[in-house]
Amino acid sequence: MTKAEKNTEKQTQNSNSEKIENSFEYKLAKEQTLVYIWRSVMQEYIYKNQDMQKFYEQTKEIAPARSDFFVNWLKAFVATAELDFNAATEFYKNAFDSISQAEEYTGRFVQQAFTFFMYTENKKQALKVWEYGVSKKMVAPLDENFFKNFNEKEQFWTQFAPKMFKNEKLAEEKAIADYKPNTKDKLLSAIQNPDLKKFKTAAKNEDLNTRLIEGISPLYFAIQTKSTIKGGSSSYAKGMADFRTNQLLSSFDLSHASKERLEEAFLTVSHSMKQTYIESGLGKIMFYAYYCRDEEIESKLNELNKIIDFIIGSIKNPDEFKINSGAKMSNTALYLAAETDDAETAKKLIQKGAATNKANGRADFSFTKKDGTKVQTSIPNTFIYRLISFHSWNTLEMFLTDFPEIAKPQMTEKTETSNVTPLVFLILTLVYGSKNEKVFEQNKKITDSLLPLFQKCGAKLEQNTAFGTAKELLGL
Numbered sequence: 001m002t003k004a005e006k007n008t009e010k011q012t013q014n015s016n017s018e019k020i021e022n023s024f025e026y027k028l029a030k031e032q033t034l035v036y037i038w039r040s041v042m043q044e045y046i047y048k049n050q051d052m053q054k055f056y057e058q059t060k061e062i063a064p065a066r067s068d069f070f071v072n073w074l075k076a077f078v079a080t081a082e083l084d085f086n087a088a089t090e091f092y093k094n095a096f097d098s099i100s101q102a103e104e105y106t107g108r109f110v111q112q113a114f115t116f117f118m119y120t121e122n123k124k125q126a127l128k129v130w131e132y133g134v135s136k137k138m139v140a141p142l143d144e145n146f147f148k149n150f151n152e153k154e155q156f157w158t159q160f161a162p163k164m165f166k167n168e169k170l171a172e173e174k175a176i177a178d179y180k181p182n183t184k185d186k187l188l189s190a191i192q193n194p195d196l197k198k199f200k201t202a203a204k205n206e207d208l209n210t211r212l213i214e215g216i217s218p219l220y221f222a223i224q225t226k227s228t229i230k231g232g233s234s235s236y237a238k239g240m241a242d243f244r245t246n247q248l249l250s251s252f253d254l255s256h257a258s259k260e261r262l263e264e265a266f267l268t269v270s271h272s273m274k275q276t277y278i279e280s281g282l283g284k285i286m287f288y289a290y291y292c293r294d295e296e297i298e299s300k301l302n303e304l305n306k307i308i309d310f311i312i313g314s315i316k317n318p319d320e321f322k323i324n325s326g327a328k329m330s331n332t333a334l335y336l337a338a339e340t341d342d343a344e345t346a347k348k349l350i351q352k353g354a355a356t357n358k359a360n361g362r363a364d365f366s367f368t369k370k371d372g373t374k375v376q377t378s379i380p381n382t383f384i385y386r387l388i389s390f391h392s393w394n395t396l397e398m399f400l401t402d403f404p405e406i407a408k409p410q411m412t413e414k415t416e417t418s419n420v421t422p423l424v425f426l427i428l429t430l431v432y433g434s435k436n437e438k439v440f441e442q443n444k445k446i447t448d449s450l451l452p453l454f455q456k457c458g459a460k461l462e463q464n465t466a467f468g469t470a471k472e473l474l475g476l
Contacts, residue, residue, distance in 0.1 A: 161280030179289035194303035217321035227340035237283020329361030341392035356383035
C-alpha cells in the first residue's frame with residue numbers, strides 16, 4: 001500500500017469514527033451508560049464491593065463536559081456512605097458549582113444535597129442549594145412553617161437509606177440515636193420504653209383520670225403502644241409505608257383523575273414508600289428507636305401489661321376518655337382493645353365496668369343480593385360489632401365465654417335503623433365477604449367455631465333482619 005493510500009485509509013477511518021461518535025445511537029449509548037453508573041451507585045451501592053476509581057474514570061470518558069458535576073456528586077454520595085461528612089461536604093459543594101452541566105438532575109440533587117447540608121448543620125449552604133432549585137422551578141420556596149416542621153435527622157435517614165452505608169451496623173446505631181425520642185414527659189417515656197417502676201414514680205403526682213399524653217389518656221396510649229410493640233418491627237415498617245402512602249396521596253388533588261391515573265398514582269407512591277421504610281430497613285430502625293428490639297418484645301409486653309393493670313386499678317371510669325375514630329364514631333379504651341384484639345386488657349376493662357353495649361356512633365352497612373337488590377342498614381359501634389369489624393376473634397371468644405350474661409341482651413337487640421344482629425353481621429362479614437375460595441374456607445371454619453358460642457349467649461338462628469335470618473344465610 002502506497003503512502004497516499006495509507007493516508008486515504010486513515011482519513012476514511014477518522015471520518016467513520018466521527019460519524020459514529022456523532023450518531024444518535026452512540027450518544028444514546030453513552031447517556032445510558034451514565035445513567036447505569038448513577039443508578040449503580042445511588043440505588044445498588046456498588047461501592048461496597050467495587051473500586052470506584054474506574055467508575056469515576058469511565059464517567060469522565062463518556063461525559064467529559066458533565067464530569068465535574070457527576071463525579072463530584074458520586075464521590076459525595078460515597079463519602080456520605082463512609083460517614084466521612086467532611087469529604088462529602090466538599091464534594092457536594094463542588095458538584096453544586098457545576099450543576100449547570102446536568103440540569104435534568106437538578107431536582108434530585110437539590111433534595112439530596114439540601115437534606116445533607118441541613119443534617120450537617122450547614123443551613124447557609126442548604127438554602128443556597130434550595131434557592132437554586134426554586135430558580136429552576138424544580139422545588140417550591142420555603143417559609144417559616146417549613147423549618148418549624150422540618151426534622152433534619154428524620155429527613156436525612158429518609159433520604160439516605162441505612163443499608164447504603166458501608167458500615168451498616170454503625171449507621172443503624174447512629175440512626176437509632178437520631179430517632180430516639182427526647183421527651184420530658186416521664187409518663188410517656190415509661191410507656192414507650194415500658195417500665196412499671198418508672199411509671200409509678202412519674203404517676204405519683206398525677207391524676208390518671210384526667211391526665212393526657214399527646215392528647216389521649218395514659219390508658220389509651222398504653223393499649224395503643226402495646227399493639228404496636230406486639231406487632232414487631234416488620235409490622236411497624238409496613239404500617240409506616242402504608243401511612244405515608246395514604247398521607248402523600250391525600251395531599252394530591254385526584255378528584256378528577258381517571259381510574260387508571262388513580263391506580264398509577266397509588267402504585268408509584270406505594271412503591272416509593274416501601275423502598276423508603278421496608279426495603280431500606282428504616283422502618284425497623286424507627287421501631288427500635290421508639291420502642292425496642294424484636295428480641296425484647298416479650299419482656300416489654302410483660303412490663304406494659306403491668307402498667308395497664310396499674311392504670312386500670314387507679315382510674316374511676318374506664319369509659320371517661322373517648323377519642324374520635326372518624327365517621328361520627330368514637331372509641332373508648334375498651335373499643336381500642338377490641339380493635340387490637342387485646343383480649344387480656346379487654347377482660348380487665350369489662351371487669352372494671354367498661355360498657356360493652358353503648359353505641360358510640362353508627363356506620364352505614366349494605367349488602368347486595370344475587371338478584372342485584374341492595375339492602376342497607378346501620379351498624380351500631382358497640383363492643384361486639386367492633387370485634388367483628390376488626391376480626392378480633394380471640395377477644396370475641398373471650399367475651400362470649402367469660403361474659404355470657406353481658407353478651408346475651410346484645411345477641412337479639414336490633415332497631416329500625418340498625419336492623420341487624422351480631423350473628424348476621426358476622427356471617428355477612430366473613431362468609432359472604434370472602435374474596436376467594438381459600439379465604440371462604442378459612443372464614444367458614446371461623447364462623448362454624450363461633451356459632452355455638454353465639455347460640456349459648458342467646459343468638460337466634462331464626463330471628464329476622466333486613467338481610468334475612470342467620471339460618472337462611474347459612475343455608476341450614
